[in-house]
Amino acid sequence: MLNNAIALLNAWFPPTEVHAHCDGPCGVYDPSAARITAEAVLSMTKKIVALEEPSDAAGKVAYANTLSRYIAIKEEQAQKTKDDLLILWTDYFKPVHLEAYPDLHDTFWKAAKLCSACKVEVSQQHAEELMAAVEKIHGIFWATKGRQVAWFTAS
């Protein structure tokens, strides 16, 4: 009976929808995903560089654990950035875009290379270059849609 009452209630007053989100071939592209993950790469790189190794045994264990986690996050987010950029490059951009942006392939190729470099190395310079590359792609992407979307970062 209670279930029936709730079913009636849901019919009369529909609840707010929450999505256990799945993504179909919806044609929705957004370089924001690459921006977020590239920011994570830069953040993790800075944290790795700033991490100081303590001298005591307990501190060393905590240090090793933290460093390992930072590295794992950096590497995953770098790979994710690469994946997101490759999806944009191969799925969104079309030959007509290449005519308007002749350096499109070079831009993506270098950006993907930077993802690999950031994954393998601990280089703040390369992480910042990756952010710059994603910003450039952001500009091109929204220009192809005829929209002005300001570049911003979360941190």
Place this chain on the structure above:
Amino acid sequence: MGYGNGNDCPPENRAISSASWGEYAQWLVGRRRRFVVREDSMVPTLRSGDTVLAAMGARVQLGDIAIATHPLHPNMLLIKRVQDIFDDGSVYLISDNTHGPNVRDSRHFGVLTASGIIGRVTSRLATAT
């Protein structure tokens, strides 16, 4: 993200309890909000069409099911499992059905800021018919 804390929620701990009379009371006095689940990334815990109650503004802990604002689509609300909470309060959300096709969560859109978490699921009100 979400590595190595040992906080991956084992399947036996994922079950969500049915609404108790206390939960109904909380709902009646406005301390719970009703949501209907869409899509299947939280299967088997929640299926599309299930209705849940959530405490809005409540803090979430590891393993909780959170109601959150999608970081890339602000008008879309998400329902996901909290897998990790970082020192700065940001939250890593994961699906229960991680191997489903086209499932999307923090593995794809990254961590959410604490302000992106708007509620904690407290019970299941009704299952999909």
